[in-house]
């Protein structure tokens with residue numbers, strides 16, 4: 001709860017307004033009791049006319065209205081504080097996610113991350129909207145009521161003081177198990193969300209492998225665990241409400257008995273103070289009971305807060321510098337670059353100079369580290385030894401570097417939106433610019449053939465595109481951004497000869513003004529490259545053109561069925577073609 005309390009205190013204006021409202025509420029409650037007692041006393045004991053009590057009834061009405069107003073305002077402030085807190089936590093979580101390194105972003109399930117951002121942050125609501133306001137009201141008003149009781153009859157005040165601590169004591173005991181249960185509930189909710197999204201994303205594979213039934217069962221078990229943990233929290237809530245009611249009833253009974261004996265038997269107290277005390281004491285215990293329920297809700301939030309704070313502790317990516325990087329082609333050099341995933345060394349002592357424009361192919365057998373090297377060149381993995389225009393790459397502004405690169409993955413992501421929006425990706429460009437980029441990427445005629453053309457909705461909830469079409473959309477993005485470094489993970493299969501040719505042409509056009517580094521699986525791509533980097537045994541074993549490298553045995557082995565580095569068609573092509581022929 002510490003983090004949440006610290007956040008609430010930082011909202012100074014709201015915090016002090018809550019305090020002022022609580023004082024107002026205390027005043028209204030005491031005034032309400034006072035005027036009720038006065039009216040009854042004047043009408044029934046002093047037998048005065050109704051007209052004599054009219055001003056008091058007016059004052060009573062005002063006290064009631066003020067009480068309602070203070071209560072309403074307190075709730076509003078609580079809701080406002082909750083909205084601010086949730087906004088702040090979501091913003092910080094999003095920043096943490098976007099600042100984290102590529103490796104830590106791989107950890108955990110997407111569904112769990114979404115659940116943390118949405119459901120878990122929502123759980124913080126009750127702390128601010130219920131617990132904080134109630135804590136302020138209960139503590140301030142309770143003290144005011146005790147003072148009022150002392151002014152009337154100190155013995156009743158002492159009885160109230162003696163019995164009151166039972167309620168916080170009970171709350172503390174309940175609070176401990178509630179927090180533990182709340183953490184369990186959130187863990188179950190996150191696990192359920194993670195499994196659900198994971199299953200949804202892999203539904204096609206599961207159906208094809210006939211395993212959807214098994215996963216259905218896993219989701220069912222997961223949802224039952226979530227239901228059970230929610231029910232156990234509710235059980236505690238009901239028990240706690242029952243016990244709070246019980247303790248407060250006993251205490252009120254005790255005070256009432258004492259007053260009754262004094263009033264009727266010993267006649268040592270007047271009607272006015274006795275009735276006044278009798279009206280205020282239930283108010284006092286009601287405040288403690290409300291605090292108890294709010295405390296229960298607040299405890300659930302502190303479980304969520306612990307999870308959110310955990311989510312904020314992500315491993316941050318390497319910090320970038322503030323040197324500007326001018327537009328235009330860049331000169332990238334890799335000197336003694338090494339990289340390992342945990343203990344597993346993947347690349348060691350990579351040394352190479354990349355041309356400013358042209359095509360570079362990263363070639364090697366599956367698992368050799370080609371994609372890893374592509375990520376290193378992109379700056380997604382933090383390694384020493386990459387210089388850009390003679391300066392350490394991380395010395396530049398991150399935004400400047402990112403403006404230079406485009407990364408085209410095997411399955412580029414399509415956002416829910418129109419084709420034009422997907423090409424522009426938020427850039428401030430004209431429709432003519434988008435169409436020109438699409439033209440260069442060889443996708444313009446396909447887009448024009450669609451009924452809504454560039455306004456066709458694609459991505460989630462929209463029209464689907466083939467792998468080759470998606471790649472060309474991504475190439476159009478690169479053309480539009482005028483990137484000077486284009487990184488491309490070539491699809492291993494699935495493209496027909498014609499589509500492949502169309503893609504190759506688009507990539508060749510890009511390579512006229514930019515450096516295109518491709519993780520290459522296909523022989524035509526490898527042959528077109530101005531430079532092939534052959535990754536073998538964790539390092540660049542050789543570099544040069546395909547024809548030059550074909551002289552070495554290890555490289556040749558890639559193109560035989562036993563070597564197994566490139567796809568079937570590349571192998572077959574190679575078996576029939578001499579290395580010198582172009583694809």
Ligand SMILES: Nc1ncnc2c1ncn2[C@@H]1O[C@H](COP(=O)(O)OP(=O)(O)OP(=O)(O)O)[C@@H](O)[C@H]1O
Nearest residue numbers: 106341346364365366367368369370371372373519
């Ligand atoms: N996030 C990761 N954590 C741990 N190991 C990883 C991770 N990503 C990749 N690896 C391992 O690093 C090695 C190199 O992977 P990489 O994806 O770079 O290979 P690749 O040459 O691109 O393979 P392919 O041609 O099959 O795509 C592989 O053994 C892979 O299992």
